[in-house]
Amino acid sequence: MEEGNHSVTEFILSGLTDRPELLVPLFVLFLLIYLITLFWNGGMILLITIDPRLHTPMYFLLQNLSFCDICFSSLIAPKMLQSFISEKKSISYTGCYTQLYFGIFFQDIQCLLLAVMAYDRYVAISNPLLYSVTMSRLHCNQLMVGVYGVALADSMIIICFFLQLSFCSSNVIKHFVCESPALLALSCSDTSIYEIVLFASVCYTTVISVVTILLSYVCIISTILQIHSAEGWHKTFSTCTCHLTMVAMFYGTQLFMYLRPTSSYSMDTDKIASVFYSLVIPLLNPLIYSLRNREVKDALRKAIYKLVTSS
Template identity: 50%
Template sequence: MGRNCNQETEFLFTGLIDRQVSQIPLFLLFLAIYLISVVGNVGLIFLIWVDSRLHTPMYFFLLYLAIVDLYYSTVITPKILSDFLTDKKTISYIGCGVQIFLFDVFIVTEGFLLARMAYDRYVAISSPLLYSVIMSPKLRVWLVVSSFLIGCVNGMTQTVNMLDLSFCGSKVIDHFFCDISPLISLSESDSTINQIILLASATLFGLSSGVIVLISYIFMLSTILRIHSTEGKRKAFNTCTSHLTTVSIFYGTALFVFLKPSSKDSKPEDKWAPVFYTVVIPMLNPLIYSLRNKEVKDALRRVISKNILLHIVN
């Protein structure tokens, strides 16, 4: 009977806010954020692709981080934008499952890519002379591919978790996108196993990548403190400040959401905290790595100068 109910299900989002008067300003704000995210990530991908000076291990990981940011913001934000312009914020059962799968693939992939980048920064600081040897092309590809594979495992796990739920009662999701936690609270079936699976996935995939980041930075800090010169310490800190900023925002908001107990009565912060890692972080990452990174800014100047020169010649 649960399957029959599910096949006919169309979920209704409550959205971020209830006041209709605020919908248009929020639409414009989220549209601006999404456009900056798309332009920033596409621009970063283009720069890394065309500029040979950025073909290094660090920018190899940054390239795929930008790709993941581009895709996983697109999974969520366009639907939010369309919901701002309509009174009935609906999504089909199949659409909800697709959104859960893609979002859980990309957010876990993002977490593990950030962990790989933390290890990359540790190697760059602790073994600068052997950096290119240790971070070989083969290792870099394996680290990226494994991040995507782990993300796919998480996506499949959460999607199967959803398929095991029955929705024959209320179809109102007190959220702005399909996430497994509010769906578990909404379901009328026994969700004990589903809660266990959700907690196990958050611990295995979320906390494990966070632990890798933490350990990498502990060793990184230990290495930096052993550097005698002040200038050497400053340069070492500068190599990881952009990544540390991104990591702090990503894990700070993600852990708040994933470790909070599930409840049928959501609080305002339960909705707004996910906005940071679903909408804002994909915009911030290219800005952080562009505005705080001299090599990226130099690459942008070279591309612009080259295009201007070609235009003058032609």
């Protein structure tokens, strides 16, 4: 493969908007979103750590998802916030590709984690007597090693290909973040091979995850249909609603972002989609679980009560 043009030492990020009157309001809005994301996800990690009732496989996986959300938001938000208040909108060549690498890495982790969480719900509902054995801490740790290993390998393969891209006439990325569609749109190389690699990568992780999720929920629904009590049916299925909401948000955005040709690339729509998956979804994930899960709400009330009574 032809060696890429590494004479480019930095890129210019055009930012989210070029309207000066929106810069300060958007800075305040996204700063609040980022701080709330850190607070809720950090609080979720802490709550699961200190409450023994939450020391179960489901919350262990949720703890990992919250950690991933913090890392992903922290990868995107600081540079984005800087672009609102600073004249300097540049990012180094190395910094851009580092952001691209870890962006792919954390997206893959989120994708695969949702599949593991679906498998966890399947075991809990369809094989409750074997749940503690099947989803033992050792097995959970092995699953997480697999998730991180696949994400590491996938992001490494993509970044090795993308390092071969050439940038000739411009170094202005019409985006607020270094991500693959924006770099492909900027490159003067023949990007067909890179589009195929990116498409194959997304399909690989997505197919593994979606097939696992679909099979898990087919088995879950089959189990639920055997429950004759309406109350039992509702109680069983309600444990899956939080996860299904997260799946719908994540995969809806990912499919829109990546499983389409670059000929339909639109700067404005891609920016909106990027804001949603990099900042809004990490904000909503812990809120969905904390507001709709009785165990989390009970643990939160207990933690607040202890904090109040001890002060």
